Amino acid sequence: MPAAPDSSRWVSETLTTWGRARHADTLTLRAAGDDAVLARELAAAGDLPLIVYGSGRCYGDGALNSGGRTLLARGRDRIEEIDREAGVVVAQSGVTFDDLSAALHPIGFTYPVAAATGAVTLGGATVNDLHAKNNHSTGSFGRHVLWLDLMLADGSIVRTGREHEPELFHATLGGLGLTGIVLRVALKLLPIATPAVDARYRRVADIDEYLDLIQPENLKSGFWFGWVDALTRGRHMGRGILETGDYAPSSAGMQAAPKPTKVPLDLPRVATHPALIERYNARRIANLSPDGLSIRKPVAPFYFPLDHIKGFNRVYGRRGFYSVHLGIPYSERDCIKKLLAEIVSARAGSIASVLKPMGGPGEGLMSFPLKGIAFAVDLPRRPGVEELHGRLERIALAHGGRLYVAKDALMSADGFAAMFPNLDRFRAVLRRVDPKGRFQSDMSRRLRIRPELG
Numbered sequence: 001m002p003a004a005p006d007s008s009r010w011v012s013e014t015l016t017t018w019g020r021a022r023h024a025d026t027l028t029l030r031a032a033g034d035d036a037v038l039a040r041e042l043a044a045a046g047d048l049p050l051i052v053y054g055s056g057r058c059y060g061d062g063a064l065n066s067g068g069r070t071l072l073a074r075g076r077d078r079i080e081e082i083d084r085e086a087g088v089v090v091a092q093s094g095v096t097f098d099d100l101s102a103a104l105h106p107i108g109f110t111y112p113v114a115a116a117t118g119a120v121t122l123g124g125a126t127v128n129d130l131h132a133k134n135n136h137s138t139g140s141f142g143r144h145v146l147w148l149d150l151m152l153a154d155g156s157i158v159r160t161g162r163e164h165e166p167e168l169f170h171a172t173l174g175g176l177g178l179t180g181i182v183l184r185v186a187l188k189l190l191p192i193a194t195p196a197v198d199a200r201y202r203r204v205a206d207i208d209e210y211l212d213l214i215q216p217e218n219l220k221s222g223f224w225f226g227w228v229d230a231l232t233r234g235r236h237m238g239r240g241i242l243e244t245g246d247y248a249p250s251s252a253g254m255q256a257a258p259k260p261t262k263v264p265l266d267l268p269r270v271a272t273h274p275a276l277i278e279r280y281n282a283r284r285i286a287n288l289s290p291d292g293l294s295i296r297k298p299v300a301p302f303y304f305p306l307d308h309i310k311g312f313n314r315v316y317g318r319r320g321f322y323s324v325h326l327g328i329p330y331s332e333r334d335c336i337k338k339l340l341a342e343i344v345s346a347r348a349g350s351i352a353s354v355l356k357p358m359g360g361p362g363e364g365l366m367s368f369p370l371k372g373i374a375f376a377v378d379l380p381r382r383p384g385v386e387e388l389h390g391r392l393e394r395i396a397l398a399h400g401g402r403l404y405v406a407k408d409a410l411m412s413a414d415g416f417a418a419m420f421p422n423l424d425r426f427r428a429v430l431r432r433v434d435p436k437g438r439f440q441s442d443m444s445r446r447l448r449i450r451p452e453l454g
């Protein structure tokens, strides 16, 4: 018999997310693993707006709820079923990609799409409809979700998928946790011969070469990911290192995974000084042979390149950082050059600056991907960076582009409405399943997703 609901389990906490530029004072509750207990605890919790917090790997305010309630869902971490015949896993929404790696890789399966960190939960992956460095070949995360159990604002649970309540299903993929609490996810898996990837690295001379290489007709590998030097000016602007890869047929000759290390404290501001980063970038490129490099890597360091450095976000210091993560249609190639030039001339770039191809729209009403290029740069939080972000938003908008909300803390409500053409359909679903606006976040209020709630 499940324990009785105990409303005293709610505690006051200050939460933040990966960018550490936004914080929220909120009442938190560790989510019960049992659906019925969770429903009763939430029913007893009263009217304050609620949002779910997974692993806090979004960068901005999507998982924050100042003055409201926050359900900590990471502890719902049970893998409930692995059907090897059908290649399907059913898991609670607090299960992370790291958890799935441990369960699936030894038995010859992997998940088709992951974030670049194994800490992300299935709930967070679903409601931001993740796109990875295989988006052009595999699509985004939601495409591989067969169904999901969602707890709605009234406490009822619905199993939604492409056949049952499809509009609710599609509103939940990329729906920022505003349709309800994702309880569990059924995910179609990818069989693999071995958990290894044959990765190839080559130098790229400048942004023009990158924009030639990233065209759909040139994408021959399953994975494609370009690291970009976002500080160097002049004829080398946008130079970098292109990583491509495919699953390996065997693990013979596989490189060892890097040793774990950690950033022990918040680094001082000088650590991300542009001159220092520019020198680091130059060395990184010079260290790669002009002939390139081919290596067989374990999948984990290939999927999650920075996870062996614990607390990597502390590199940006106590003030944290923002990110700008844009999707630009292929037809607007020059827009990428304009965006990069703006960042370079503001001396705002960091070591985390990337280009990825995207294969087309995700299935979610609010999914980020489109047929084009994803361009993302972490921006250390210094004076002028908010204004720079505003300029980048306006440039992207003028070229039919959009910002990725999972990494956002700064986008304007007007920009958001102009970038996501299905916003009205999304709002209609929210009004139907959550008429009183039980699910809200600092992000949903900033972006005025439910304007009728005031």
Ligand SMILES: Cc1cc2nc3c(=O)[nH]c(=O)nc-3n(C[C@H](O)[C@H](O)[C@H](O)COP(=O)(O)OP(=O)(O)OC[C@H]3O[C@@H](n4cnc5c(N)ncnc54)[C@H](O)[C@@H]3O)c2cc1C
Binding pocket: 017, 018, 051, 052, 053, 054, 055, 056, 057, 058, 059, 062, 063, 073, 093, 094, 114, 115, 116, 117, 119, 120, 121, 122, 123, 124, 125, 127, 128, 129, 130, 131, 132, 133, 176, 177, 178, 180, 181, 182, 183, 306, 406, 407, 441
């Ligand atoms: C190092 C790093 C690399 C990344 N790489 C990528 C990448 O390659 N591609 C990509 O697309 N994204 C990437 N991201 C972004 C990240 O994948 C998303 O922000 C993801 O949503 C974070 O999931 P989380 O479990 O940490 O959720 P949180 O950050 O805690 O929450 C994110 C959103 O999910 C909601 N949510 C979480 N769990 C549930 C649930 N059970 N039910 C309902 N709503 C829920 C929250 O309310 C919030 O809106 C990266 C982030 C980091 C830090």
